[in-house]
Amino acid sequence: MEYDYVIVGAGSAGCVLAARLSEDPGVTVALIEAGGPDKKMEIHIPAAFPKVFKTAYDWNYTTSKQAELAGRELYWPRGRVLGGSSSINAMMWVRGVREDYDGWEVPGWSYDEVLPYFQKAEKRIGSNTGGVYGTDGPLHVEEQRSPNVTTLAFLKACEELGYTRLDELNGPTNEGFSITPVTQKKGRRWSAHDAYLKPNLSRPNLTVITDKQVSKVLVEDGRATGVLAGSQEIDARREVILSAGAIGSPQLLMLSGIGAPDLLAEHGIDLVHAAPQVGEHLEDHLSVGVMRQCPQKVTLSGADNPLNLAKYLLFKKGPFSTNVGEAVVFLKSDPALEAPDLELIFAPGPFVNHGLDEPTGEGVTVGVVLLQPDSIGRITLASADAAVHPVLEPAYLTGESDLKRLLFGMHAAEKLLASAAMKDYVGEPYAPYPGDADEDALEQHVRANSETLYHPVGTCHMGTAETSVVDPDLRVRGIAGLRVADASIMPRINRGHTHAPSVMIGEKAADLIKNP
Template sequence: MHYDYVIVGAGSAGCVLAARLSEDPGVTVALIEAGGQDAKKEFRIPAGFPSLFKTEADWDFSTTEQEALAGRELYWPRGRVLGGSSSLNAMMWVRGTKEDYDDWEVPGWSYDEVLPYFQRAERRVGSNAGGVYGSEGPLNIEEQRDPNVTTRAFLKACDELGYRRLDELNGPSNEGYALTPVTQKKGRRWSTYDAFLKPVLGRPNLTVITDVLVSRVLIEDGRAVGVVHGGQEVRAAREVVLCAGAVGSPHLLMLSGIGDPEHLAEHGIDVVRPLPAVGRNLQDHLSIGVFRRCPRKVTLAGAETVGNLLKYLSLRKGPFTSNVGEAVAFLRSDEALPAPDLELIFAPVPFIRHGLEKEAAKEEGITIGVILLQPDSVGSLTLASADPADPPRIDAAYLTGESDLKRLVFGIREAEKLMNARALEEYAGENYPPYPGSESDELLEKHVRENSETLYHPVGTCHMGVEETSVVDPELRVRGVRGLRVADVSIMPRVNRGHTHAPAVMIGEKAADLIRG
């Protein structure tokens, strides 16, 4: 099989890139995805996303034992399906701040330079104060259709504490509070597969190959000429582009002989291009929950009723439209910081262990998740073996940064103030386990170590830069290998002060222009 471009990974960036490159009828594009179709109804119903975790649509990764987190191995869900993680995430469209992109200090990637790519993708439905969003792109960005009454109370609590109300969350600064804009269309999930790829599947120059695990990039005389899967080759006359994410892209580079020579030698892999930075610079957002019982029957606990299902199917209203993380607030742990380093996410349900605690999901309760947006901790991803089917070793090195634990405790105390605000007094009852209360910093530190989880935002493992030690250059070309690029969140030099779905889409949009020249 021969094509002009071969793209590996049909996720948030890969779907965008395949759709854009195939706009040119003079080129042929192959998009290869390890997973399959988004056939289950849970892909459509927003509130159903936790039920997709640990299914065939999920890579179901785990970290190594995290010493600073009581030796726990943390579960990392990642999408193994058309649309990638955009098909099983919480649909929150949160770009980050101006400082995020300016601080990368990479030519072509400042905030003002990437903003048009966000807007090119966006189709804002609802308010668009100041023209923050694009209005004609494929990806619907909607208002919450039916926010829970406790979510409205949370917003009032934020106002009560003096937080700034944001007319639009995705402006240059996100400091303040707002309802979460969501990637939905008329109350159903709108993944990058829905928005970008599905409408163009009929193009004769676009081939989508599913349920195929790529084992390595085929490199001849220093040039990427295709990929290999199951002993078969898919050839690329122009370029191979990896869009396999912060786990998949570095894993595939190493399997292809691109990485730290000593590490590759340990697994008997011949070195094609020594590039020690591959797999390093891993960053992620760590989250810890503050949970309270709710004395009133108003939360998402009773959502699964026939009446609510009929309400969703007929009107696209009710609790099934919820993305769970219905509102957010961004704040600084230190006024001297240039931008927020903490996020508070409100959920009208006890969202414990990724929503996999089924009994907790049936309890009337509320959650404020505290997220560390700018961790000092930096981890790494390495090979477990030379077998492509073996997942890599993921060491996120959580809480190894000097200030991380202290700032999370600060965030918990802010969450407690909100829980105790007048606006939430009829909804925030006693503490709900495993949250122990905030009697002392020591108790809160123990809670963080024993109960924190990922917010699903790993980045940085193929980081971009102007320095020769970076994995990719500012045009996303892998250093020292012609015809090979990486275009996903693994190229981000620093994790953003937001969520990573939006920048993944932006990277896919910008990569298309870089490739087309």
């Protein structure tokens, strides 16, 4: 089987690339996904996303033991399905800010240069003050359809405490508060698969191959010529493009002999090209929950009932339409900072263990997120077998200031929950949160209960230096005909979420390929 372009991974960037490259009827495109179709009903019902975790639609990764997090191994859900993680995420469309992209200091990737690609993707339904969003793209970005009463109270609390109400969350700065815009279409999840792939499946030049895990990029005389998927060779006349994500893309490069020579030798992999930075520069957003009981039966606890399901199925409204993270506040731990380094996400329910644990009562959660961690980790191989998960070493809280800033965010969350606006909805601490106790108790809570916010990036980082894994055109250094286009190329994690920039990267990558 031979195609002009072979794309590995049908996630947020891969679906974009498949759609954009196949716009040219003169080229052939193959998109290969390790998972299958998005048939599971819970994928499409917004509030049900935790029910997809640890199923066949999830890679179900686990980190190494984290010394600064009480020796815990953290669970990392990642989508193994058409749409990738955009099919199992919380649908929050949060781009990040000007300082993120300008701070990359990579030609062609400044804020002003990437903004058109965000807008090209977006089909904003609802508020669009100042033309912040695009309106003609395939990816629907809509308002929350049925925000919870506690969410509306939380927004009033933000105003009460003097935070700035943002006209639009996704402007060039995000310091302040907003209800969360979501990637939904009329109350239904609208993944990258829904937006980019499904409408174009009838194109004769686009082939989508599911349930096939790529184990190797084939390289001859310094050029990528195709991939090995199972026992099948799939050849690429022009390019192989890896969009397998911040875990899958570096793993695949290393399995293909592109990586640190010592590591490859350790696993008996023949060296094709020495690239010591593959798998390095791993960054992620760490989050810890500030949770309080709610004295009223108004939260998402107990909302999973036949009446609410019927309301959703008939009208696409009610608790089943929620993305759970209904409102956000972006703030600085130090006023001297150029942009916010903390995010507070309000959930109108107790969100414990990734939502996998059933609530034991009514409650609300403020997730405190460290946006600009000092902690830098890495991904390495555990085996030369592609079926064996790589070793994930995020090195949480090894950065000097990370814990201090998380504690600052927890105090800020408590002040919001203690506001007059929230008094009717906030009671005693909801276990395992100890309440606004002494610093030692809060520190113990962080170490024992913090979790990923599902945003790993940076493991095939882009740059102008010869040591970077990919160049500003996303070409893998040292190998012709091979690019990486996904969150792994980000030189620094953004002060937002990673679905939006992954889509942007897919849009820009397609442009770079079509217009060299």
